[in-house]
Amino acid sequence: MAAKIKIATTSLAGCFGCHMSFLDIDERLLKLADVVEFDRSPLTDIEHCGPCDIGLIEGGVCNSENVHVLREFRANCKILVAVGACAINGGLPALRNFFKLEDCLLEAYQDGIGVDNPQIPNDPELPLLLDKVRPVHEIVKIDYFMPGCPPSADVFWSYLSALIEGRDPTLPYELVHYD
């Protein structure tokens, strides 16, 4: 039996909707399991990505940990795919780019409804924030972009089938849209 294709997935600053849409391939998961093995993914317990054939990145980049995880994926994945609106252009979380971080802080601490013990968490365990939410291609080289909010299950299936078979993925026009 040929070695299985290794796939890693992660969610950065996203809502997990792209991972959910991937699971929306439903029964086709069984077919996929015949040819694919998952490395690091929210669906497995592997914490760090090892050498992989395909990496799928959901979500934009909003903090130093996201940068670190993204670079780890790039270093380990032969093909890296930006999945969904947040990875491709920052998506809805990038709306925070219209505000200064200070304004977010001040808003929350001075005016938050029902906030007790107001303070700004300050702990080495918390990653540092980027000034803006950024698309993944600004941090590392991306090989393919899978559009949608989220991309539909059929887009996932079409893309993954092509990549697994070593073809360039192409999408029919009706599958290329934001919503």
Added chain:
Amino acid sequence: MYEHLETADPALVAAGKLKRVAVDPVSRVEGHGKVTLLLDEDNKVQQARLHIVEFRGFEKFIQGRPYWELPVMVQRLCGICPVSHHLAAAKAIDQLVGVDPANLPPAADKLRRLLHFGQVLQSHALHFFHLSSPDLLFGFESEIGKRNVMAVLADYPDIGLQGVKLRKYGQEVIRMVSGKRIHGTGAIAGGMNKALTKEERDYLKQDIAQIVIWAQAALQLVTKVHTSHLPYYDNFATIRSKYLSLTKPNGALELYHGGIRVKDEQGETLVDHYDYCDYPELIREEVRSWTYMKFPYLTSLGKAEGWYRVGPLARVNNCDFIDTPQAEAARVEFKRHSGEAMVHSTLAFHWTRMIELLHCAESIQSLLDDPDLLSNDLVAKGEKRQEGIGVIEAPRGTLFHHYQIDENDIVTKANLIVSTTSNNTAMNESVRQVAAEYLSGRELTEPLLNNLEVAIRAYDPCLSCATHAVGKMPLQLELVDADGKLVDKLIRHSSGEFIHGSE
């Protein structure tokens, strides 16, 4: 009970005597979080914390947007329970256009309920089969390669495939009502944007009888797993807590709309039929320094005593009955199991989640026979208001959305208390219980550490939802550019003033 493990003795930390062990990221949950332990020389756990490490800032950045965008925007909080956020926001903007829940057209009310039953059904199936079942079927300390849904599909193909199809059905209910499985549009201010067509209704009716049977099988599976591992399942990560949930006026389990009920550890009712619009008086949220997630508590009891749990365990514990027959029979069996008024077992979250899965399947079955679903009387109108509050029982528990708008219909203020945030103290208590009772003093191997995640997973935490908020950021912010170069530093001085640049 285990709160002494929240913070280690500062003298030990300062002396550099403690070693750090991290589970990072916590896996098979939705979103980002990590657990850190501090251990002394004898591997005794001195500190255990669940940190939520991301923030997104919804409460700030939706300000300035017109209110009617809210149900579509805020469902991007979460790709797992987008419908719950969509509907909580819709219920809030109903109020903004002067429509109270009782005045919604029956067709709109029933379509929203159908949509939400689909949501809870798919989320509960996802959580049990795709995320948690490897722990329950292979064991908490099984090898890492087994602990995923693909291994479940390989070793238990029938169970795995039923899980996939249960979730698929819930997603199809959502797609028929809102046009898309994830981030569809259905609810608008005062009602719904379209009725169900007869074809859509008939499409869903084809499979529902089978879905009820599979939901019953899932419940039997989880009941068997739980009861065949007693007393371990009753004790693992278990903490005695208060419970908060919505109930119907007659005390029945309720997922879409009701009053707030709180019961204490002994099952005494502390609050009943409480108006959710008064939630700011009921609940406050404490900020702590080491996590981005706040700690809600009941104002009247204070932060030491006032924390509570939400979600399936809270709902099934709190309600007087369930208004669908098979789920009600399961509830009676569940309550009989503990011999106490309240079931406190943390792993019983899985059991109650499957009771609710069955309740959703039964409820969808009866709703699909309701002719109102095909009615085009879908939108009510009223007098404009400037404040709206929406509540719903999301899959993970009670969810509050609260908005204020100005005279130009622009959002000026927002507050969200998401379900997972309400379970923050409880999840930390459960983590500390496992750390103290099962891990302390042992050589910590990777499989052993999975026990911490099993405890967290029982709550089905949605860390995507929980990282929505602003207002929980580090004291010193370093702003780095895309290359990781420091571009600015923001420091909060003791005066409260923010300063750019160096210290």
